[in-house]
Each structure stands twice: as structure tokens, then as C-alpha cells.
Amino acid sequence: MAYSNKVIDHYNNPRNVGSLDKSSSEVGTGLVGAPECGDVMKLQIKVNRETQVIEEAKFKTFGCGSAIASSSLATEWVKGKTVDEALAIKNTDIVRELSLPPVKIHCSVLAEDAIRAAIRDWKTKQGEPQPAPATAGKTTA
């Protein structure tokens, strides 16, 4: 399968690879997917409590090139956004930006889930009670 240039660029030069201190109260961690499905994404955000702005984002992904690119792009996009703005990112935006083929749409879904899971984790840490995950079958581990 031929990848789009943007996927190849993110794969070769992934943005924001790494980890933040998951025990920090400012950090939200989302871990979605499963090894037996061939995709696991960990996306972390560091949020300024006053401004609600995501100041840092990091990811690590086990998965195909499209999964790596989707999560790399997700970290790029959430950085500098407020939590609410980040929640507005849709998987379809990722599909469009990376020109993902239909068989790779699940990679973008996973990236959207990872953003939501990270924000949910951060909000829980801020003492906001969180409803059960909206997407069935996806949780933060």
C-alpha cells in the first residue's frame, strides 16, 4: 500500500515522541488499543490549570505507519489548544489531513480516542467526576 507523503513524514520524523510523568497532577494519560489488535497508543498532555491550555503533548505508539502518523499529528494539534478545543478534534479531520485510506480509518479513531482518554484522565485528576468512556470498549488502562 502506498502511503501519503504526510504519513511518511510523520513516520520518519514523528513529532513529540516521549513520555510525561504520569503521576503528575498536571498530566493526563490516555492509553488506548490492544497489542493483539496491532495498535496501542499512549498520548499524554500537560495542561495549565489556570488557562486550560495544553502546554505539552507526548506520544508513543505501537502500530502501523498510519497509527504512528495519526498519533504524532494528534500531539501536534492538541498542543496550544484548550482542553475544550482539543475535544473538538475529530477522527475525520485526521483522515483528511493524512489522506488515510478506508482500511486505516481505525487508526484515526484510535487517535481521537487517545486525546479524549488523556483529557478524561486529566479532568479526573482535577477532581471532576467523569462519565464512563463515551466510546464503547475503549478505556484508559
Place this chain on the structure above:
Amino acid sequence: MSTEVLTRDLAEGNGHADVKLPIYMDNHATTPVDPRVLEEMLPYFTDKFGNSASRNHVFGWTAEEGVEQARERIARLIGATTKEIVFTSGATESDNLAIKGAAEMYREKGNHVITAVTEHKAVLDTCKRLEKYGYRVTYLPVQKNGLIDLDDLKRAIDDKTILVTIMAANNEIGVLQPVAEIGKLCHERGVLFHSDATQAVGKVPMDVQKMNIDIMSISGHKMYGPKGVGALYVRRKNPRVQLAAIIDGGGHERGMRSGTLNVPGIVGLGKACSIAQEEMPAEIKRLGGLRDRLKERIMGRLDEVFVNGTMEHRLPNNLNISFAYVEGESLLMGINDIAVSSGSACTSATLEPSYVLKALGTGDDLAHSSIRFGIGRFNTEAEVDYVADRVVETVNRLRELSPLYEMAKEGIDLASVKWAAE
């Protein structure tokens, strides 16, 4: 220039200066045509273009001579006689003819067929088709090493069993099934034995007499012959095997496979067999050496890397490895100047990881992480070294990117994590 040949001098100066890229190391998928094969084929497209079934002029006779010489060469390679070779379009057709042909011909004797779960789809899907027609099929499991248990086979044979179909060499993990023992057992029990030997013929010694094989599928393009041509060995004596045709028409190939013969292809297949026969001992040694070198240079430098299937009974040119915590397709993307295959779901049309690896008891996670290397006649030691370096470098890079590797290093047991299944 249509295929640009790149040369790359790695900055590290680690001795890969003259390796030509891309490197083809996917020789279980297909092999390049050996130039000696092509040379013999070419006149059969032009001067010797005749139809081998034309009995009344020199064009037909010339084509027929080419076909008959090829038949002899194939027969010699596998210990058969010329009348036992039926030409087909390839191993998929050969498998279909063998299994459907035997099932139909021996329907009155019984309706039970035995195969194994790691067979090629050409066998498995043909067996599934038979089930729709009312046949009963037993799919034998394989052991962790990829081989069937002969006791399982013994137990599976009953008085309705007409055919056992077990491959000689597996196309993904290269393991060699104990065909001689299977053949012996089948003959003792009066059951026909078909073997899909697509990956084995021309690579390792195959002798239908010594191995008691009754029907055997052969492919041209897996042994440096052309695509679109194959053969089926059909035993004529002890026992005499009869197959119902699946392609009817002009009665070619003793009625078993109608259709004008693919003369250039057949000539190529014949030449490929004669080269294989001559060079096999040396080639087994050379490719086995390269394969072991590749294995050492990868496994000696990476932790948590696993070979799939036994190394003891295996094609000399096959290596199938799982790289824990790294997804196969992303690994292929990282070594995009090297052509290999992965058992990852992302590389398959079905989005399921390799059923062969799953059958060995390899977890889905490791099946997603597998790479198949198929070393071939035209690979060099320098290429093997380059491939090993690129694989090691890419696996390390992707592990730095892998949350699973990070968790494993933190001492988290990944099996204990409650993953949300998709």
C-alpha cells in the same frame, strides 16, 4: 530507466557501500526468473511458437519436443516418470485439481479428507469448497514447532478417508512437514497422499517414490521459473491415481487438464528444474549459511526476538521472526528499501494476523510483529549484512516509539493489563 537502482553508502561506513537497493528478500512470494531459464524460453515465443498439440507439422513437433524435454526434467527432479506430470497454470490450480479431482473420482470410496490448519489457502479453501459439497474435512492442528503430530494423523484416518493433503514446506515459516512418514502411513492405510510442494520442489530434495507421495503440486515461479506455469505429479503405479478433470476441453494432458499448453512457460519450468537439480546441494549450503548469518546478526543484537517454527526441519532459505513490541507493517515501512513480508494484520487483505502463526500458538501480538525473510539465489552476503543492520536499527527506533516496550521495561506484565479490545 524504469527500475532505478540506488546505491547507498551508509554514513556509518559499516561496509554496505556497494549494496544495490532495493534488496529483494521475499523469495517465498516469488523468485526472479533465472537468466538461463529466460534464455531457453525466448525462442518458444518466436521461432518455436507452435501449438504442441498440432500433430501434423514441424511447428507443432518442435513445441512438443520442448514440452517433452521439460516433462523429463521435472520428472527427473522428483523421481517420477514423464507420464506422471500434468502441466497446469500454477500451484493453485494444481492443488485444486488434486483435491477436487481426487474427491470426485473417489467419492464412492469415501467422503473424508484430512489436511492441516497451516496449509496454503489454495488447499484450505479448496477443502472448504468440498465441505459445501458434502465432504467431511479434518483440519489437523500443528504443534508449537509448526509440524503436525503423526499420531493425530493416525487417529484422524478412518474407513471413509480418501485423501490426505499436507504441504511439504510451509510458505510462511518454511517448516518441513514429515512427508515421508505421512506418505508411509497413508500407503499402509490405503489412503491417497497429496502434497503441496510449491515451496519445497527445487529447494530441498523431493522424491515421490521414497516419500510415497501420490499427487504433488509444483510451481514454476517459486524456483526461478516463470509465473503462470506449474505442474501436478499424478502417480501411475502403486497405486494408479485417477483424477476427475476440473477443466474440460480438448483432452490435453491425458484428459486431466484441457487447454493449449503454455509452451514457453513449461520450457522455463523444465529448465528451472534442471538447474535446481544440478545446483541444489551447493545452494542449500550457501542459502543456509546466509540465513544463519542473518539470524545471528539480528538475534545477537536484539532482545525479545523470537523465531517462529522449528529451525531443525526448515527450508534453508527461510527465516520468520517476531520482534516483540514492534508492529510488523511499521517495521516494513522503516526498511522500505528491502522487500520482505509480514504476518501483521495490516499487511493482509483480511485485517487478520497470520493464521499460520496463530496456529503455532503464537499470540496475536507476536503475529503482528512477525517478518518473513526469504533468501534467494541472487542474494549476497553483503545484502544479508545490510538487511540485518537495517532491521536492527529500525526495530530499535520503533521500540523507542513503542508504549509496550516502555511498559515492559518498567516491569509491567503486558498480559496483566486490561486492554480494551477494539
